[in-house]
Amino acid sequence: MKSKAIVLILIALSLTGILAVYSVDPSRGEGWGESLFSRQIIWNFAGWLVFLVFSQIDYHQWIKRGWLWYFLMVLSLGAVLILGEGDETGSHRWLFSQSVQPSEGAKIALALFLAHYFSGQRENFDFWPLLIKSGILSFIPFMLILKEPDLGSSLVLLVTWLGVLFVCGFSAKKWAVIGGIGGGLLPLSWFFLEDYQKDRLLSFINPEKDPLGSGYHILQSQIAIGAGGFTGQGWLSGTQSQLYFLPARHTDFIFASWCEQLGFLGGMLIIGLLGALSYLFLVVAARSPDLEGKILASILGISLLFQWTVNIGVNLGIMPVTGIALPFVSYGGSSLIVNLASAGIVYNISKSEGWENWKL
Amino acid sequence: MWDDEMQERVNQRITYLSRLFLVILLVLTLRFWYLSILRGDWYKQKSEQNRVRVLSLAPIRGSIYDRDNQVLAEDIPHFRLIFEKGVAETEEIEERVERILGRELSPPFPERGVGEIILADQLSLEEVIKIEEVQNKLPGVMVESYPVRHYPGGEPFAHVVGYVGKINAEELKLLHSEGYEMEDRIGKTGVELEYESFLRGEKGYRRIEVNALGKVVRVLDYRHPCFKNSIVLTLDQELQKYSYELLGNRNGAIIVGDPYTGELFALVSKPSFNPQLLSRGMSTEEWNALSQNQNRPLTNRPLQALYPPGSLFKLVIATGAVEEGLTDRNRKIFCPGFLDYNEWRYPCWRRGGHGSVGIEKAIAQSCNVTFYTLGLELGADRIVNWARKLGVGQPSGIDLPGEKTAFLPTQEWKERQLKEMWYPGDTINLSIGQGYLLVTPLEMYRVVSNIATRGEVYKPHVVKEILNSKGEVIKKINPVLQNKIELKDETWDTLVRGMEEVVNSGTGWACRGLPVKLAAKTGTAQNPQGEDHSWFAGFFPSSHPQVSFLVLIEHGGDGSGEAAQVAKKLVEWWEKERKVKSEK
Numbered sequence A: 001m002k003s004k005a006i007v008l009i010l011i012a013l014s015l016t017g018i019l020a021v022y023s024v025d026p027s028r029g030e031g032w033g034e035s036l037f038s039r040q041i042i043w044n045f046a047g048w049l050v051f052l053v054f055s056q057i058d059y060h061q062w063i064k065r066g067w068l069w070y071f072l073m074v075l076s077l078g079a080v081l082i083l084g085e086g087d088e089t090g091s092h093r094w095l096f097s098q099s100v101q102p103s104e105g106a107k108i109a110l111a112l113f114l115a116h117y118f119s120g121q122r123e124n125f126d127f128w129p130l131l132i133k134s135g136i137l138s139f140i141p142f143m144l145i146l147k148e149p150d151l152g153s154s155l156v157l158l159v160t161w162l163g164v165l166f167v168c169g170f171s172a173k174k175w176a177v178i179g180g181i182g183g184g185l186l187p188l189s190w191f192f193l194e195d196y197q198k199d200r201l202l203s204f205i206n207p208e209k210d211p212l213g214s215g216y217h218i219l220q221s222q223i224a225i226g227a228g229g230f231t232g233q234g235w236l237s238g239t240q241s242q243l244y245f246l247p248a249r250h251t252d253f254i255f256a257s258w259c260e261q262l263g264f265l266g267g268m269l270i271i272g273l274l275g276a277l278s279y280l281f282l283v284v285a286a287r288s289p290d291l292e293g294k295i296l297a298s299i300l301g302i303s304l305l306f307q308w309t310v311n312i313g314v315n316l317g318i319m320p321v322t323g324i325a326l327p328f329v330s331y332g333g334s335s336l337i338v339n340l341a342s343a344g345i346v347y348n349i350s351k352s353e354g355w356e357n358w359k360l
Numbered sequence B: 001m002w003d004d005e006m007q008e009r010v011n012q013r014i015t016y017l018s019r020l021f022l023v024i025l026l027v028l029t030l031r032f033w034y035l036s037i038l039r040g041d042w043y044k045q046k047s048e049q050n051r052v053r054v055l056s057l058a059p060i061r062g063s064i065y066d067r068d069n070q071v072l073a074e075d076i077p078h079f080r081l082i083f084e085k086g087v088a089e090t091e092e093i094e095e096r097v098e099r100i101l102g103r104e105l106s107p108p109f110p111e112r113g114v115g116e117i118i119l120a121d122q123l124s125l126e127e128v129i130k131i132e133e134v135q136n137k138l139p140g141v142m143v144e145s146y147p148v149r150h151y152p153g154g155e156p157f158a159h160v161v162g163y164v165g166k167i168n169a170e171e172l173k174l175l176h177s178e179g180y181e182m183e184d185r186i187g188k189t190g191v192e193l194e195y196e197s198f199l200r201g202e203k204g205y206r207r208i209e210v211n212a213l214g215k216v217v218r219v220l221d222y223r224h225p226c227f228k229n230s231i232v233l234t235l236d237q238e239l240q241k242y243s244y245e246l247l248g249n250r251n252g253a254i255i256v257g258d259p260y261t262g263e264l265f266a267l268v269s270k271p272s273f274n275p276q277l278l279s280r281g282m283s284t285e286e287w288n289a290l291s292q293n294q295n296r297p298l299t300n301r302p303l304q305a306l307y308p309p310g311s312l313f314k315l316v317i318a319t320g321a322v323e324e325g326l327t328d329r330n331r332k333i334f335c336p337g338f339l340d341y342n343e344w345r346y347p348c349w350r351r352g353g354h355g356s357v358g359i360e361k362a363i364a365q366s367c368n369v370t371f372y373t374l375g376l377e378l379g380a381d382r383i384v385n386w387a388r389k390l391g392v393g394q395p396s397g398i399d400l401p402g403e404k405t406a407f408l409p410t411q412e413w414k415e416r417q418l419k420e421m422w423y424p425g426d427t428i429n430l431s432i433g434q435g436y437l438l439v440t441p442l443e444m445y446r447v448v449s450n451i452a453t454r455g456e457v458y459k460p461h462v463v464k465e466i467l468n469s470k471g472e473v474i475k476k477i478n479p480v481l482q483n484k485i486e487l488k489d490e491t492w493d494t495l496v497r498g499m500e501e502v503v504n505s506g507t508g509w510a511c512r513g514l515p516v517k518l519a520a521k522t523g524t525a526q527n528p529q530g531e532d533h534s535w536f537a538g539f540f541p542s543s544h545p546q547v548s549f550l551v552l553i554e555h556g557g558d559g560s561g562e563a564a565q566v567a568k569k570l571v572e573w574w575e576k577e578r579k580v581k582s583e584k
């Protein structure tokens, strides 16, 4: 049942993503292959292929090779920093002439590695050495991605690590220590942020102060969502996205574009689909017969939950702009394929669930 | 066993997670609800402001006409070529336009509005037609007309009509609430300023939809700019021009008008300036040269310049002396050519003296000794009071900006300001319009006009009618009786007879031989700047006055000379050109 539900929700999200990209595609009238939405369709095909493959491979096979993924991840992230190609925002995120974004792959690679690492030493749960060692190992890719700079993806890695600590039952006392160190480091980290990232944080605190500068994104996206009202301004007819007032309208702010056209109802559809999917990930984790499956499904669930709630939170103006895309919906191949791969893994875990002792 | 315990713990954590998830979901939904449902209308408005730009189009100002509907100021459309950037390659369009017009354009092109540039300005009508014939080959290019102020009347009318200019920061601050914006034209002086609210016209606008790049998506709606009101002046174009010419290369002022209505037919100030140049906008150097010119061409002399009135002021002394019974037709004062007072000798202008003269002859001959005597008898305070009564030292309320009023010296003023006592010599000087006394030409014009009407004081004005856009009169400026000066008949008779004698047998000999009976008074005002100012003011016909006039020529010498000769030509012109008209 749950496995079928996962597939149905994924199909709905894929279609939503294609429609959403189509609705803000400035080149939608142009030929096949030229327009953004046609590329999104192609990526969907590729993504579903990946999903099929991953859903059929026993998830233990992935977890077993945790260290391999870890080294591949660090290697490719290092390569990005050395050989990486820039994009229009000036950050270096790409390899192979802008076709592969290793930071997307890192999201799944770290999850696999952590599932392997933690499930292999369950006797050390809630002990400092495991916490510290896993922390250092996670910190390396975190810093590599932060250097690109890609704040959003590096935060996903951070949350994945925190997620595994939480799921593996680390006690409240240790959380307090982590929180304390984190809180102490936060002001320090200000000095490591790029100027544009500082701007984003400052403008989040007061977007009206500089409505044409950094606060622009936040304000324009709220205007788009607000102007959509309950039922939206109609398919393809919102002025915020159609007249380009809304920046990144096919990537980070695709939710706002969607809501301008289809309103609160349309927005709740996306929230409902992503909410249900994250919930199912947690359900699969809870019912997984072994610890490996539990850890992996739950941290993939946490990662997904984190990504979409932060993205929508940014769109709604209650979180600072971090550059996290909306999973399955935002335009972009790497992220779509990686998300479908994660879903494939969770699907595979769901197939081996022990449904009988489910209670949540 | 141990593993089960571990799994239990993990499951518990997952349960916590799903609770946290519900909280996050609730927060997002509430915020979403707040934005799109509670504040939806506010954000809709914001998004409207984002996409709609309003380009305002300059209003067309109303015209200004003389009393016979001759144009003195009007807006004329000029044409310029606007190109909407991004519709096509700017270089490509530039080349095509150059080929069509057959002349080089001069980049860089000034920006105008949102994403628009001005390719060429001051297009001729032929050029406009050339462009419009091939409009379809010029995407994004449009011919736009805009109004430019023209002043066909030129220099003679510059002070009355005024000129317009770009609104400055101060004006903008003051008038922002009335819809003025940067770059708007506004009346700077004269009727253009005084009647700004009528002349201003109504703005048009073009509401356009733009995208975030400022590119015009489409025009949403359009309203033509239009004009509201035109103004008809009381000025007589031909008389104004003629008066201006009569002054020749002299500086001075001429005022001609109807004493019974307050209408002014001519209000001339010389030297003048070219209002066209000022409206177009001047460089700082040009402006400085004009505003610091020693001849002060920007000053509207009839109401903004102060002069000693000289003998013209004797009319005030005569009025006071007769009305207060100090003198009458029987009292004669002997003029030996001077008056000795406290060891000082004050001369009459005729060295040999006038002998024994009555008040009328004293006016006619402008005998100083008579007026010294009467002035001393009246005393400075009463002289000043009589001046006030006749209209000196009070604003006339003329419908032109910047009117000044006389300086009337008093004992109190002298003691306070100069720390000196008021000597009888000061009163003696005041009696012949010299000393500290300063007046505007308009005030002295008012004095003779009030004598012409025997005390009916009318508010002077230069605007006759206000028309609507269809040319219908919506407001007629009616005569305003401001005051009635109640004097004995004997006083009026004495003044008029004296002024008639000025021309018949006295100092106004230059005006003899006119076909109409004139009542007038000469004035010669000594001044520290050089040769005397020459005054001549009066009215005609003396029995039933229809026109009153004043001529002032700076440094024109003796009042019986130049000013009177100019006045004679004015009266002749009037009798020849306007008498029939006014008698109808």
Ligand SMILES: [Zn+2]
Pocket (backbone or CB within 6 Å): B335, B337, B348, B349, B350, B353, B354, B355, B366, B367, B368, B369, B370
């Ligand atoms: Zn005398």
